[in-house]
Amino acid sequence: MQRGLHSSLRALTILTICSSTLCAQIDGAGTDRKKSKKQLSHVYQQAHILVSRGTHTVVPLRSIIYQPAENESKVTETPSGKFRFWPDFLPKNRDWLLTFEVTLKQAKGKEPIPDNKFEEFAKINRTVIATYRRNPISVRPFKKTSPSENQKE
Amino acid sequence: MNLSNSLKSTSIVFGILFTSLATSQATVTFYIKQVQEGANGEDGLSTDVYIENAELLKENKSSEGTHSALMEVGQYGSTFYLYVQGIDGPDGPPILLDQKFIGQYVATAEIEITSVDPYVPTRTRANESYSVKVTSSNQQWTSAHLSGTAPEISWDPLNVVLGATYEKQEVDGSIISSGIIDLDTTDEAVNSTTLALVAGNEQEFTYSYTGTNIPADDDPVEATVPRASDTYLMGKEKFVVLAESDVDNNGDPIHRQVGSSSIQIWPRAQGKIAGLVQGDRITRSMPDVNIYLYDLYPNSTSYATIYQGEANLEGNLIPVYTSFKLGPYNRAEPIGTSNSPAEIPVTNWDKYITDDGFYTLEVSTITPFNNGNPERILAVTFYVDRKIEVVGSTTSSE
Numbered sequence: 001m002q003r004g005l006h007s008s009l010r011a012l013t014i015l016t017i018c019s020s021t022l023c024a025q026i027d028g029a030g031t032d033r034k035k036s037k038k039q040l041s042h043v044y045q046q047a048h049i050l051v052s053r054g055t056h057t058v059v060p061l062r063s064i065i066y067q068p069a070e071n072e073s074k075v076t077e078t079p080s081g082k083f084r085f086w087p088d089f090l091p092k093n094r095d096w097l098l099t100f101e102v103t104l105k106q107a108k109g110k111e112p113i114p115d116n117k118f119e120e121f122a123k124i125n126r127t128v129i130a131t132y133r134r135n136p137i138s139v140r141p142f143k144k145t146s147p148s149e150n151q152k153e
Numbered sequence: 154m155n156l157s158n159s160l161k162s163t164s165i166v167f168g169i170l171f172t173s174l175a176t177s178q179a180t181v182t183f184y185i186k187q188v189q190e191g192a193n194g195e196d197g198l199s200t201d202v203y204i205e206n207a208e209l210l211k212e213n214k215s216s217e218g219t220h221s222a223l224m225e226v227g228q229y230g231s232t233f234y235l236y237v238q239g240i241d242g243p244d245g246p247p248i249l250l251d252q253k254f255i256g257q258y259v260a261t262a263e264i265e266i267t268s269v270d271p272y273v274p275t276r277t278r279a280n281e282s283y284s285v286k287v288t289s290s291n292q293q294w295t296s297a298h299l300s301g302t303a304p305e306i307s308w309d310p311l312n313v314v315l316g317a318t319y320e321k322q323e324v325d326g327s328i329i330s331s332g333i334i335d336l337d338t339t340d341e342a343v344n345s346t347t348l349a350l351v352a353g354n355e356q357e358f359t360y361s362y363t364g365t366n367i368p369a370d371d372d373p374v375e376a377t378v379p380r381a382s383d384t385y386l387m388g389k390e391k392f393v394v395l396a397e398s399d400v401d402n403n404g405d406p407i408h409r410q411v412g413s414s415s416i417q418i419w420p421r422a423q424g425k426i427a428g429l430v431q432g433d434r435i436t437r438s439m440p441d442v443n444i445y446l447y448d449l450y451p452n453s454t455s456y457a458t459i460y461q462g463e464a465n466l467e468g469n470l471i472p473v474y475t476s477f478k479l480g481p482y483n484r485a486e487p488i489g490t491s492n493s494p495a496e497i498p499v500t501n502w503d504k505y506i507t508d509d510g511f512y513t514l515e516v517s518t519i520t521p522f523n524n525g526n527p528e529r530i531l532a533v534t535f536y537v538d539r540k541i542e543v544v545g546s547t548t549s550s551e
Contacts, residue, residue, distance in 0.1 A: 041246040041247065041248060042236075042248075042249040043236055043246055043247045043248075043249065044246070046188070046199065058201075059201070060186070060200060060201060061196075061199065062196075083244055083246045083247070085182060085238065086201065086203070087203055104224065107198055108198060132200060132223060132224075135200050135201055135202055135203070136200065136201050137198065137199070137200040137223075138197075138198050138199045140196075140198065
């Protein structure tokens with residue numbers, strides 16, 4: 001059954017994309033005229049917007065695991081400048097950004113990120129983005145679970 | 154039963170169709186966001202996956218690809234978002250192309266929209282019919298239920314809801330207005346309709362429409378050439394299937410999007426003639442005439458014909474003059490807008506008018522509709538009277 005389920009899940013993920021959707025955003029109900037074009041794109045929802053050097057990018061919400069006060073202005077509510085994907089944005093902003101590879105258990109809040117890592121982040125004094133297999137990932141706060149809950153993982 | 158053990162990492166299979174519609178000369182990039190949903194609608198865990206397969210980045214082609222999801226689907230399912238960047242220029246934000254929720258024991262759905270125009274992505278003209286076929290099932294739940302292995306869940310895995318919306322758009326894609334399409338066949342307007350799934354095989358639900366669901370404005374027809382921006386029926390209709398997938402902390406069901414599809418609606422073409430009006434009587438040389446065309450259907454062929462006689466639709470006309478004006482018409486470089494109509498100049502046409510009498514100047518367009526036969530946009534009948542009468546007399550005197 002598990003194999004059948006697995007193959008079913010693969011089949012389920014077929015996304016057929018048509019260019020009819022290319023020119024308009026999927027979301028946006030309501031009846032106000034002329035309002036939707038300038039609404040923030042869906043990509044900015046549930047995301048942090050990082051702005052620097054006339055460009056900006058997005059990373060998942062709660063993927064910033066360490067933020068020095070001096071970099072707070074670089075995380076904004078609204079985008080400004082040219083959009084760049086994270087793989088393009090990171091190399092040009094390594095002077096204030098750092099990535100930290102987490103495990104899935106750490107991302108899920110099942111295991112803590114060691115305290116000494118935060119001490120290292122403080123010394124380096126850069127904004128730290130959690131990554132999983134080099135892709136930005138959100139990190140839930142660590143929450144202790146009972147042994148029985150851990151067994152479910 | 155331990156659900157999470159069954160939900161190992163999956164692959165994201167996606168098909169991407171490019172046309173020259175909006176991607177002309179554009180370099181585009183894709184990425185996928187996976188949000189592993191939390192229990193009871195709580196915040197999920199999200200990752201961004203960037204697609205590095207260069208084959209997928211080529212424009213004007215249909216592409217498919219497989220990309221492994223970084224995380225498992227998860228106990229409470231995952232929502233996958235597919236974005237494209239580069240459509241609104243190289244520096245614009247990514248646009249959400251599609252989204253789909255995947256979860257164990259959650260129903261699945263596919264939506265197929267069909268119109269007379271075979272073009273993909275689906276499109277049609279505002280006054281043409283189209284149909285929507287929704288195919289939905291929940292095979293995993295059915296199998297588990299029949300084998301007695303289905304877990305106790307507090308939501309209804311057979312509850313599937315179809316909703317539909319429209320966006321009235323301008324030619325550049327910006328939205329003029331939007332609203333809900335009433336899917337109910339009764340008099341009472343409803344936002345969505347519940348598809349009655351039963352355990353077993355997949356089921357089909359079909360909706361047929363004789364024309365667009367985008368509402369017309371009250372503007373008088375004669376004021377629409379050239380059209381004011383909000384008088385024509387142009388935009389998009391979108392159908393979305395939501396399946397019950399969980400309950401929130403209050404025990405209320407959570408529905409998530411498991412299928413969607415849309416159809417682009419194009420307005421009817423219109424035209425006007427400058428330099429000639431119905432009933433004109435021409436006694437000298439033929440005047441220079443300019444024909445302006447608006448809202449031409451994509452890749453349609455539009456032309457002007459002059460034939461002897463009054464306007465008719467018999468189809469056995471013998472044109473004395475034909476001028477072709479070809480499409481294409483698309484969002485990237487639209488022609489036939491109110492600001493920039495397509496033009497057919499008709500000049501120096503005296504040589505075609507050999508006899509006096511009634512003539513008609515007709516503007517037609519050929520689209521996939523009307524069985525591919527020409528459709529009249531407008532016709533103007535005029536009378537040519539170039540006969541020279543000499544009135545004289547002869548007198549003689551003695």
